[in-house]
Amino acid sequence: xxHHRAQLLTKIRAYFxxxxxxxxxxxxxxxxxxxxxxxxxxxxxxxxxxxxxxHPLYLHTSPxxxxxxxxxxxxxxxxxxxxxFRNGESGRQHNPEFTLLEWYRPxxxxxxxxxDVATLVNSVLPAPREVEYLSYGEVFKRHLDIDxxxxxxxxxxxxxxxxxIADTGRLExxxxxxxxxxxxxxxxEPHLGIKRLSFLYDYPATQAxxxxxxxxxxxxxxxxxxxxxxxxxxxxxxELTNANQQQQRFNQDIERRxxxxxxxxxMDKNLLAALNSGLPNCAGVALGIDRLLxxxxxxxxINQTLxxxxxxx
Amino acid sequence: MASYSTNEFKGGLKIMLDGDPxxxxxxxxxxxxxxxxxxxVKIRNLKNGRVIERTFKSGESVEAADVIESxxxxxxxxxxxxxxMDPESYEQVTADAAAVGESTKxxxxxxxxxxxxxxxTPIIVEVPNFVILTVADxxxxxxxxxxxxxxxxxxxxxxxxxxxxLFVQIGEALKVDTRTGEYVSRAGK
Numbered sequence: 001x002x003h004h005r006a007q008l009l010t011k012i013r014a015y016f017x018x019x020x021x022x023x024x025x026x027x028x029x030x031x032x033x034x035x036x037x038x039x040x041x042x043x044x045x046x047x048x049x050x051x052x053x054x055h056p057l058y059l060h061t062s063p064x065x066x067x068x069x070x071x072x073x074x075x076x077x078x079x080x081x082x083x084x085f086r087n088g089e090s091g092r093q094h095n096p097e098f099t100l101l102e103w104y105r106p107x108x109x110x111x112x113x114x115x116d117v118a119t120l121v122n123s124v125l126p127a128p129r130e131v132e133y134l135s136y137g138e139v140f141k142r143h144l145d146i147d148x149x150x151x152x153x154x155x156x157x158x159x160x161x162x163x164x165i166a167d168t169g170r171l172e173x174x175x176x177x178x179x180x181x182x183x184x185x186x187x188x189e190p191h192l193g194i195k196r197l198s199f200l201y202d203y204p205a206t207q208a209x210x211x212x213x214x215x216x217x218x219x220x221x222x223x224x225x226x227x228x229x230x231x232x233x234x235x236x237x238x239e240l241t242n243a244n245q246q247q248q249r250f251n252q253d254i255e256r257r258x259x260x261x262x263x264x265x266x267m268d269k270n271l272l273a274a275l276n277s278g279l280p281n282c283a284g285v286a287l288g289i290d291r292l293l294x295x296x297x298x299x300x301x302i303n304q305t306l307x308x309x310x311x312x313x
Numbered sequence: 314m315a316s317y318s319t320n321e322f323k324g325g326l327k328i329m330l331d332g333d334p335x336x337x338x339x340x341x342x343x344x345x346x347x348x349x350x351x352x353x354v355k356i357r358n359l360k361n362g363r364v365i366e367r368t369f370k371s372g373e374s375v376e377a378a379d380v381i382e383s384x385x386x387x388x389x390x391x392x393x394x395x396x397x398m399d400p401e402s403y404e405q406v407t408a409d410a411a412a413v414g415e416s417t418k419x420x421x422x423x424x425x426x427x428x429x430x431x432x433x434t435p436i437i438v439e440v441p442n443f444v445i446l447t448v449a450d451x452x453x454x455x456x457x458x459x460x461x462x463x464x465x466x467x468x469x470x471x472x473x474x475x476x477x478x479l480f481v482q483i484g485e486a487l488k489v490d491t492r493t494g495e496y497v498s499r500a501g502k
Contacts, residue, residue, distance in 0.1 A: 036347065038344070038345075038346075038347050038348050038349065038350070039347070088320075088350070088371070089342070089344060089350070090342060091341060091342025091343070092341055092342070093342075094342055094344065165368055171368065171369070171370060172370070173349065173370060177348065177349070178349040178370075181345050181348035181349040181351075182349065182351065182368065184345065184348075185344075185345060185348075186343075186353070186368065207347065207348070209347050225346070232345060232346055235346045235347060286346075
């Protein structure tokens, strides 16, 4: 497994060398954190020169913000392979510390980047796979006969009930998006990427995260995910470049975090400054290396791909 | 009331679900990279043995079930209930037919069983994997026959009927696998 991992990293670096992306490193510790409601950062405390009293630092959950600062400074296409940290995530497909490959291509949109992702992944798989592109709306229609962009909370609940996700009567979820997540993970994901690479794109605007939103109706987030054998491998965006919109999304996240009693974290002002100075139109994607390794080696648990998983770290 | 958060979920944990005590068989953490986290759990209802799947929102709390498993000695059946005793405290408990279930076929006085108690009341009685029981009735076999081929039914002292080799005689003690209901060997007295 150690050899498989080393070979995979070598192939990835060769791919980016051929396609003219520069390998970069950015800080793993930051004074700012992601405000994403679905992602919890580990918090550290720094005491030392410059900070006599302890200063909070957060371990990055992805290198996205500082990489965008490099893009705004004119770096051109860049990639990074790094460890990222997410509190509370552990299971068959999750380890709280994992390896992410993240890259950005200026002047690409999400469709061009999906093709780039497919080429990279096919270049590291033992046998290349056929690629399919499906919209978020299409897969909900196909597998659940429901329109995810129009359905009411009640319709989503009923759909979950019909598809035997037992006990939905008791399950209390705070948003339509959480119900969509339930249906996607339980009823749709198992069918995605079977013997092929399946891209899902054009997400509901409410799940835009850091993607551009294309006006509707319905408004759609220019976001995509890659699936292989029912497993989510990558998430990408046609990146939001507007600083005001970015700040609004941060503020909205922070309000919602307060509402749900989630940790209050500071938004990344350096990112906002970079967007203000001008981020080129670009698309970016983060791909889980451990999960890709699971696919290559047919591992059934992420722990099989790690030298020392969390319970032995 | 005691409760468990989904972060405490693991195989064997006993929780309450729809008013019934249940045991977790499998727990899977499911989470989209940018979305709601769930715990998808396979659970056995301890009262009826049925296995179901449930999905919880990660971070949710679930009521704990007051379920303990302990060794009890089987005393007697009074026609309606089965009586057991804790061999250390001498405390006695009473199990009904639903709790004893199939185990009744293998229950012999003095035998030690695993009893699952919910709020102090037996809900499951499990006999050991192997028990030794005496043959109460069987057709006389042919002398000199060895264990090969055929076999015949034998009724044991508890009423259970198992297939035994032809040489087995009334009054002999047999070792039986209670999981398969199959004869294993003769057990010398």
